[in-house]
Amino acid sequence: MEIKIKYFSERIERLRYIDGKSDWVDLRVAEEVSLKKGEFRLIPLGIAMQLPAGYEAHVVPRSSTFKNFGVLQVNSMGVIDESYGGDDDQWFFPALAVRDTEIHVNDRICQFRITEHQPRLVFREVEKLEGENRGGFGSTGIQ
Numbered sequence: 666m667e668i669k670i671k672y673f674s675e676r677i678e679r680l681r682y683i684d685g686k687s688d689w690v691d692l693r694v695a696e697e698v699s700l701k702k703g704e705f706r707l708i709p710l711g712i713a714m715q716l717p718a719g720y721e722a723h724v725v726p727r728s729s730t731f732k733n734f735g736v737l738q739v740n741s742m743g744v745i746d747e748s749y750g751g752d753d754d755q756w757f758f759p760a761l762a763v764r765d766t767e768i769h770v771n772d773r774i775c776q777f778r779i780t781e782h783q784p785r786l787v788f789r790e791v792e793k794l795e796g797e798n799r800g801g802f803g804s805t806g807i808q
């Protein structure tokens with residue numbers, strides 16, 4: 666499947682699969698970032714894409730992101746809507762620093778994949794649900 670992509674920087678490598686180990690695609694930081702502990706920044710990822718019709722993209726941290734950079738992705742998972750495909754619709758990584766940190770241009774900070782939209786949902790209010798109760802949050806224990 667082909668996706669139109671625009672790069673906002675010549676300094677970041679073009680998107681590619683890393684070592685063929687996963688079909689998630691890593692995204693790179695498009696500018697030098699210096700954050701103090703507790704600081705928040707929308708970090709530019711240097712790309713915009715016109716997603717295929719019927720698709721959205723999900724952006725999550727890499728497993729090593731916290732260890733390497735000391736930042737948390739504050740929205741836990743970024744949702745890139747199909748409508749976010751204009752010429753200026755650059756993708757961003759919302760980062761909260763838990764320590765002083767330097768993140769460099771081209772560092773791989775997060776990863777994304779595309780996924781089809783869910784079917785259109787219609788909500789019908791009822792008095793009672795017929796399913797068996799599961800016992801509440803966390804009721805199956807830890808082992």
Ligand SMILES: O=c1ccn([C@H]2C[C@H](O)[C@@H](COP(=O)(O)OP(=O)(O)OP(=O)(O)O)O2)c(=O)[nH]1
Pocket residue numbers: 724740742743744745746747749755756757758759
């Ligand atoms: O981590 C993210 C999350 C979102 N976006 C972009 C793509 C998305 O389509 C747009 C809006 O995101 P969302 O709808 O989740 O945010 P909102 O707070 O509801 O803002 P809006 O009023 O723009 O919908 O921002 C990013 O670049 N990175």
